[in-house]
Amino acid sequence: MGVEPLFFWIFAIGAIVTSLSVVVVRNPLYCALALVVDFFFFAGLYVLLSAHFLAVVQVLVYGGAIMVLFLFIIMLLNLRGDELGQMRFQLHTALAITAGVVLFFIAGGAILSATAPMDGEPPVEGTLVVQDDGSEVRVQEVRTSIPGLYLALDEQTLEEKYLEQIASWERGTSRPSDGKYPRFNPERTFEVPPSMQFDPEAASVVPGRSGLYGTFQPISALLVNRFVVPFELTALLLLAAIIGAVIIAKRRVT
């Protein structure tokens, strides 16, 4: 566990620095490159959050596709950051920056107050879990004012909790989604489709780490089962975007 915090701070500071440079640097080319690096830091963070599939997708889609597009446009329009001299002070830039900072502090305050442990209640001591390598890890299951939200969870308990969740789906007593999906009738049982039948042991995805959460398999299952409508719509959206881009960017032969 001890290593993880370090990585988090590296990636966090990295992300902030690169995003700042995207905004501050004059030359659009350097901004684009800074953005690419920023996406990598984000990918790192996803991994820390055990969103392995998304980390990969992040790198692929953002790093690969979108940034290439930007670089292509920058190259095509050979912008040389000619707006160098124009960054003179304008009233509304000052206003914008201050407003942004104020918004950040408000958001930060809100986050801290929301995720702070319920006042008056001591953090509930988590169950003691023995890591497979023999070290016990006290799981802090600190409940916040938001029901069902755990402040800090290590990998191990994450997997166990996720497996419990899948098990509950099978038993039809799916966790009360507190109205998350109102359109779904909670009483209706939801039998897990065969494709989602996992065999925990067989699903060794990451060499040396067995875990199901965040990997490709459950996400793809969910995508094609519960979220199949949005999935198809996204496809449609992408199609429209492609055609649109082509038409707009085509040189008018008049």
Place this chain on the structure above:
Amino acid sequence: MSWEPTLAHYLILSAAVFTIGMVGVLVRRNAIILFMSIELMLNSVNLSFIAFARYRVDLDGHIFAFFIMAVAAAEAAVALAIVLHVFRHKRGIEVDEMQELKH
């Protein structure tokens, strides 16, 4: 704030990146950088989704983030096409010159 990263850390980070992106949108006068800032904002949102997913032991965040990425890609494509089109007509893509709609 303790050293181990908790949900709060991630959310504050995403808020920070989001703010930087927003300021970028408001301040920078070059269209391309403006779109980059928008990408930044979208990414920060993804991060918060995933952070919540992680601490709610739930994969819905991931799926949502996935869809955001798809949309971001589509949006970037169309936006850059527009920028290309605009550039071809006006030789410059400073945002504050684009005031044809003013009156």
Place this chain on the structure above:
Amino acid sequence: MEALYAEQFYFLGLIVLAPLLGAIINGLFGSKLPKRVVDWVACGAMAMSFAFALISVQALINNMTVSPDGERSWGMLTYTAYQWIFSGSLEAEIAFLLDPLSAVMVLVVTGVGLLIHIYSAGYMAEDESKWRYFAYLNLFAFAMLMLVLGKNMLVTFIGWEGVGVCSYLLIGFWFGDDEKAAAGQKAFLVNRVGDFCFILGMFLVFYTAGTWDYVALAEMSTTAATAATLLPIALPAGLLIFLGCTGKSAQIPLYVWLPDAMAGPTPVSALIHAATMVTAGVFLICRMNWLFTLDHRLMATIAIVGALTAFFAATIALVQTDIKRVLAYSTVSQLGFMFMAVGMGAFVAAIFHLMTHAFFKALLFLGAGSVIHGMHHEQDMRKMGGLRKLMPYTWATFLVATIAIAGVPFFSGFFSKDLILWGAISNAHVLTVDGAMGMITMEHFTSALVPAAAGGEALDIGRWAIVNWVVFLLGIMTAFLTAFYMFRCYFMTFHGECRADEETKAHIHESPPSMLVPLVVLAFLSFVGGYVGIPHFITTHMPEGPQFWSLLLENWLAEVFLVSDAYRVVGRFGASPYGLETLVAVVSIAIAGAGIGLAYLMYVKSPELPARVKERAGKLYDLLWNKYFVDEGYDTAFVRSTLKLGEVSYWFDRYIIAGLLVGGTAFMTKNFGQVLRHLQGGNVQRYATYILIGTVLILFAILGGATGS
């Protein structure tokens, strides 16, 4: 006419209506009627009014009742035309009152008025807008009769202002010449200042007495209980009304309009500025004698102002060269005499002088008019002279009038002036009101004070004796000056050789008979007029019958001034009451003789003497010639300052109120609009920033709400 008509004696209405009808006919159709008809309509109206006046006075005479102890009283005849303004406790009717006082005034006004109408028919013969002149003259007569016959102060006030307007119209009759129009305007405005004071006096009277009706007011001020209410306001109201009278009768503060009023045609000056209008002030004070006699300080001020005006105007008249101005200042001076008499409580003497003055001053003006008429509107005496042979009738009548005004015995002026001077020195005001303010009631001072005074031993009224002496001395000096300047004027116009230039001298002609007849009649009246008030030291030796006739005026007006007489002690100095009167008569005869002699010496014996006196007098002469710079003083003091105030307030009005306040708010709203305009700059990012700021503020509000409450 038995007393049956006492209540609704409609002839009074007819007296007033006749000139009004004349004015309306001439006014509306005059321009189309032939000249002769216009004359006849005007003079006819006046004649009718005179006839009705005679009938009414005859009715009044028949109305005589003799009280047990031989006191004759003629009571009064009233006529109420209609209810004019009734509002709450104010009940003002258009009502007329004929009592011995107004009888005398009516006869003077209509009589002299008729003569002047006949005279002006000739005088204005060749003036093309004669119909307008006669319309104004009749309107003036109507207003004057309203003033004289009015039964309450409101009707008098209607007449008062009506007379003011008519004098404005008549003085400015030849309005083509701007200078004459200005004179008319000056007359009207100065009169208006007088009327302002008159109105305030009326308010005070109404405020305390609750009515303006003379009969009721007289009744109120004579009965003990109610007199106490009038006592406190007697001084303020009296002073205000007196100020009004000075405006109308051209006394010290407000006399400036009379000399300029000579701009009007001469018959106008004769009628208005000699006989009728200027006497309005004296008449009013006599009419309200019971109010004025309540406060001795008031009577003293009137007397002193009168005396001062008399002397002051006489000095100015010394140096005037325009014949009409001399007569104008002489009128102011003679009116000063009348006010002096009224101030001293000698009301009968004042009315007597008023009557005689009307006769000889009208004659003087008409005489001057016929001279001017003859010499084709030449008014400067230095260009006249030696008209004795050329205009015999005018000369004769003018001489009679000059003798009368100078106070030569056997002529009317002597009798009335003598009575005034004797009253000045002998009357003393008994009612010392100082101690009596509200403390004592009317019976107290009628029962205790007056008998003590009548009993002969002088009351402690010492300190007021000075007033008598001052007034008497001023009177004597004025008498001397009057004699001097009148004969100066006479000699300069009629004696010596004619100084007019050849062209006018060629056709100096005597005036037509229509102008001479009034002159002769007036000359006769100036002579006879005096014999209704023969001095007492003569009449005491007369038997009962002739004594009544020789003291006719005194007996006739005794009842009207009954209240005021109760306040006077007659014959305070000297054993027998009339010894003093003989002394005064002798003194005034001597004074008159001296004046005439001096004038004869300077203007007939050695014509160069006045020139020598003039350079030696030097500065004094200039002072008199410029009328003590009073006109210029008034002009800068009042006219200029009001106009300046006007400019300042106009500037204030335009820049402060309109500019600053109203304009200011408009300016602010416009600029506030400007500020908002920048919000719509058209820059997309700026909009986004504003949206962001908006959200931040909203969040603050919400969170603020959350954290705050």
Place this chain on the structure above:
Amino acid sequence: MVEFSSIFSALAAQPLLAQIGMVSEAEGSMPWLTLTTFAPLVGILLLLFIPKEQINVLRNVALIASLGTFALSVGIMVNFNPAVAAAAGDAFTFQMVEHIDWIPEVGISYAMGVDGISLWLVMLTTFLMPIAIWSTYGAIKENVKEYMVFLLLLEVGLVGAMLAIDLFLFFIFWEVVLVPMYFIIVIWGGAERLKAGLTFFIYTMTGSLLMLTAMVYVYFQVGADTGVYSFLYADMLGAELTYEQQFWLFAAFALSFAIKVPLFPFHTWLPLAHVQAPTAGSVLLAAVMLKLGTYGMVRLAFPLFPDAFVVYAPFIAVLAVIGIVYGAVLALIQTDVKKLVAYSSVSHLGFCVLGLVAMTPQGLAGGIYVMLAHGIATGGLFLCVGMLYERRHSKRIADFGGVAKVMPVFAVMFAVIMLGSAGLPGLNGFVGEFLSLMGAAKSHFLSFGEYNFFLADAESAFALGTTTTVPTEAGTSSGPELTAFIMAAIGALGVILGAAYLIWMFRRVMFGEVRYEEVRMMPRLTAREIGVLVPIVVMTIFMGVYPKFFMSRMDPSIHQFLSYMDVKVTEAVEAAAADEDRRNVYGQVVVEPPNEEWVPQGSMVDLARERRQQR
């Protein structure tokens, strides 16, 4: 409470005209008031059908319409019975009352009534309108149709405002008056007519908005107290308002009326509007519209808020007195004739307000009479100035001189009107001004109470008779009479200044040599112009010589109003004496019943019938 949604349904459900039949409460008698108010609308209707080019037909139709309205208003006058029994306790008893519920849900009703005070103002309007229209024959050449429509619309507004006894209806007519006058000034006005029109409109509008808010406040107050929500005047009077409420409500009402009157500080719009307005416009603006302000004061501001009125009265009087002298002095130095007449209106209406505020029978009668006399006099003056302007196309006094020689008949008429306006006894101006001043002189209402700083214990030489001494802590002050008398004295100054500027203007314009060739060429008065001026001159003389005809019909209403105010004011003074911080309020209404045989017993119709029977 009240659901407003039903307003529109109510409007649709009861079309006004359909109910005209059963309008007046009096059994089956002619609804004179409604007919007179809306007769000009019939005229407008006719005008609309006539094509624009036929100017003469347009003019004549408008003239006939206004004459018809005048005939109808004579119907009101004839049926008006001054000696109607005054219902005890309420401020006014209205006659020929016409009342139907217009919007019952909200309590707005179409209620018209006439009483002594409003009778003559209505007659003034309908009398002047034909004259004003007839005077435009020479002046207005282009778009005559709109001009006539606006004039007739103006008449509807004016007559309606005077007759309405429902506050909401009064407010509607009050606003209706503004619109046509604005257009008249803006379209047919002089050089900078836009600025003048705008100032006039916005100035009056802000005033009236204040009034509206105050009116609605009282409406809810009444509703809350009595449960009955109604704008009717009688109900509004029942409102019990505390002194503080009354203080502000009176301020709102008084301000809007002060702007209209116009009182001293709010008068700057008047010279602008008058100078720029065309002749007929300024005649009506000066003659009748200004009277809305003073009429409003008597009708609405004073009776509704007596407590506040006791405190405000001396200050309003001071403004009025300032107005008199200020207006006169300003008029003195004007070079433009029309502006001179405009400032003279400010001065004359100062007399009116001084009379009204004095709360004495003479004061009120004088104030109302000034309204009538000023209407006729200033209307006449504006007509004369208009005629001079038509001939010489200049309003500067210096451009004239010696006009009397060129136009003698005009000179005579102009002289009579001018003298009437200057307040010569025997003509109309004098009666009003004299009574107002007299009323003010004897008023017990103009004491400043505790702010009696400059006259606290004036042991003055003018110890005014047995004045009711006022127990102030600084010994017995000489009582309010001295302040009242001083105000009357200063007001009377206006008499001199008034004569001064009018006579001086008359001399510079009419007398003197004829300096300019254009003046010599000025044509004499046409028959039409003489026809326009003759009624004014006749009225000037008739109102001066025989005011009984008018005043006898006013007096009963004035007496009733004063007795009502007497009751209210004594309560107010006692209430003020009760609470400690306002101990020193002093005000006493003088009530004197009118003389019996002065007031005609019964309307002209009845009197005529009796006379016929006697013969």
